[in-house]
Amino acid sequence: MAKWGQGDPRWIVEQRADATNVNNWHWTERDASSWSTDKLKELFMAVRVESEEGSCEVTEVSKVEGEASINNRKGKLIFFYEWNIKLDWTGTSKSGVKFKGHVEIPNLSDENDPSEVDIRVTLVKDQPDTKLMALMKKEGSERIRTAVADYISTLKTEFTQGMILPTANGVKELVQEPKVPCNSQKAVPKSTPRSSQPAGVKIPTCKISLKETFLTSPEELYRIFLTPELVQAFTHSAAVLEPDKGGKFQLLDGSVTGEFLELIPDRKIAMKWRFKSWPAGHQAEITLLFHDKGGETDLQLDGVGVPSSEEAMTKEGWRRHYFEAIRQTFGFGARLF
Incomplete structure (x- = not known):
């Protein structure tokens, strides 16, 4: 697999005026x-x-000590966080008696999965024993781990915006949606055809097939492909998409455009898909199938109608700008097949 920045130049987002630190x-x-x-x-x-x-x-x-940062090197996002946290909790029995305690999280860091975070639940000194202690140790700790997972996920999505690809004057360029009458539905920008040549241009085509395993659930992986903010996070550029059947999408600053043909939650995404260098009006059909493997997800990509001359570039583009980028951004380890 080519290293970031060394792939086919047709996939590289252009029009970056700030040449002091391109990409x-x-x-x-x-x-x-x-x-x-x-x-x-x-x-x-x-x-x-x-x-x-x-x-x-x-x-x-009562205490949040530590630091967090996001680093970008050659288009790769590296997350660092290390926290020492202390919480105060209060338990209230059915009879109205209150109990107070503490929760310590001595080492919340990027080295540990949320399920591995050490959570220490105690009662304040001289407090009598209570069955609420068991409730806080079990269900309370689970809720705290969920909060930790939410923090990590948000850090890797919302807070990464703008880390990649600066434009002129250091301002990230966004795709502007066209103005529509207030009584009409939200419009999604469409790619502008480069000629009047009709869709379905007859050219030599081929089929492509790729498979990859992600260490996450089908639900989470499916959501990443259809949530604009998450797509922007792993493509490092503006993304506009309408995640419904018939909805249009535009990614990589217009380099990739298409339309969703079928969406089966957590199982299948079928779409018309084209790259801007393809003959005007020509689209391939790409299908993504999500297979639950118990803690892992096998993602199968099948494509038909890909221009034969673009086969290698299309495969490499999907590997680097979708699969590899998702791994780097969200931390889903994967094995290539």
Whole structure:
């Protein structure tokens, strides 16, 4: 597989006036510490669990010490975070008796999966024993791990915007949607054909097939392909898409355009798909099939109608600008076949 930046130039997004650091080839860094502190407090303060014994909730985030940053080197995003966190929780029994305790998370870092995070739940000294302690240790800890996972996911999606591909004056260029009458449906930009040649141009075509395994669920992987913010995160450029049958999409600053033909949640995405260098009006049909392998997802790509002269470039483009980019952005380890 070609290294980032060494692939076919037709896939490289152009029109970057700020040539001092084109495509962020040199090392760039963004401090995520302040944002992370606020996000962690917001997520932990929402933790609350209930049972027949009563309820427990986080009442204060008393300590958030550490740092977080995102680094970009040669188009690869590298995430670093390390936190020492202390929470205060209050349990209320069915009879109205209150109990207070602490939660310590001594090492929340990029080296550990959320399921491996050490969570220590204790009662304040001199507090009597209570069955609410077991509730907080089990269900409470699970909710805290969910909050940790939400933090990591948000850090790798929302906070990465703008890390790649600066434009003139350092401002990221966005695809502008055309204005439409207020009583009409939201319009999605369409690619402008380069000639009046009709669709379905007769040229030599071929089939392509790719397979890759991602260490995530079909639900999560499916969502990444259809959520504009997540698509922008792994393509490192503006993306416009309407995730419904018949909906149009435009990626990589217009280099890729198409239309969704069939969407079966968590199982299948079928679409018309074309690259801008193809003959005007010609589209291939690409199908993505998501197979649940219990903690892993096999993703099968089948394509028909790909111009024969573009076979190698199309395969390499999907590998680098979709599959490899998703791994780098969201941390889903994968094995290529």
